[in-house]
Amino acid sequence: MYGASTMGSLALEASNDNGATWTSVWSKSGNQGNSWQPATVDLSAYLGATVQLRFNGVTGTTWQGDMAIDDVSLSEGGSQTTCTDVLLTLNFDNYPQETSWQIADSNNQVVASGGTYDTQPDGSTLTITECLEPGTYTFTLNDTYGDGICCAYGNGSYTLTSEGTTIASGGSFGTSEATTFTIGSPSARSLVTIDGTITTKQLEISAFPNPVGKDRLLNVIVSKKDTSYEIVSILGKIVMKGKLVQKTINTSALPSGLYILKLNPGGEGKYKSFQFVQE
Structure with missing residues (x-):
């Protein structure tokens, strides 16, 4: 582009x-x-x-x-790293040509940046999406004149969000303003921390043994009570479903094969693959 x-x-x-x-x-x-x-x-x-x-x-x-x-x-x-979208919304003041930004990782390497915005109209809005791998980052917004983007020369502002969580926002600052935040691991993708504080809840999953055999019970540990589940074949067919009450699912009715366990499929869904082997 x-x-x-x-x-x-x-x-x-x-x-x-x-x-x-x-x-x-x-x-x-x-x-x-x-x-x-x-x-x-x-x-x-x-x-x-x-x-x-x-x-x-x-x-x-x-x-x-x-x-x-x-x-x-x-x-x-499995082999690929999952990245998480962060959304930056810039509402410019009367001097977009003074505004720039960057996101740097924990090694101070810049992984995303933009500006200055000489061709952007005064008072306009620009939305930028970046996909970040799990890790800790620092977002910095800069103003070359040193008067921020609000409020002496227009009512500028900015917002940085991820998965519905506001990471940073503002507009009234001097030369720059910085916020440190963390994107969680691929297995807990909804986890976002800002300056060390967890800001969204996650649905943790552990399912074992894998493969399932012998006693034909799949043990499921989840951080949320009264969780519903579905087991889906690799062809996309729902072969079992119900409420996770005893933290175990009896899979004896399943033929040998690879399946996907869906927890809370109608809401904040989480997924886990497992194999069942008839003995």
């Missing part, structure tokens, strides 16, 4: 109802530079289901923009 900051947006969308509705699972907007930008998208929410994917490119208000997509592949989980 190379061109002006107002060139438009590109999104990857998913549908599990044969194209009746689409949900954005990844997106970028604005100028991303003239080199390839790799991205990894977590599709674990669609395990056990049939899913359609499409790229949706929307042109902006300028002719100065090119988009290209290359080397698209799907892989089964």
Whole structure:
């Protein structure tokens, strides 16, 4: 995505109802530079289901923009690192050309940055999405004049969010303002911490033994009470479902094979694969 900051947006969308509705699972907007930008998208929410994917490119208000997509592949989980989207919304003051930002990892290596925004209209809004691997980061917003983005010369502001949690926000500062935050591990993807404080709850899962055999009981430890479950075959068929009451599921009715355990499938769903071997 190379061109002006107002060139438009590109999104990857998913549908599990044969194209009746689409949900954005990844997106970028604005100028991303003239080199390839790799991205990894977590599709674990669609395990056990049939899913359609499409790229949706929307042109902006300028002719100065090119988009290209290359080397698209799907892989089964485990070896790849799951990244988590963070969403930066910039509401500019009357001097967008003074504003820049960056995200640096725990080794002080810059993993994402933008600005200054010379071509952005005064008082306009820009939304940027970055996908970060698990780790600790520092977000810094800069103003070259040293008067922030609010409120002497326009009512600018910014918000950095991830999975519905506000990581940083503001507008009234001097030369720069920084916030440190942590994106959780792939197995607890909803965990986001800001300056060491956990800000979202997670649904922890442990399922064992794997493979299941002998006594044919799958032991499940979960941090939430009264959890419902579904067991789905690799063909996407629900073969068992119910309430997790005794922290065990009797799998004796299942033929040998690979299955997906879905916990709380109607809400904040979490997934775990396991193998059952008849003995």
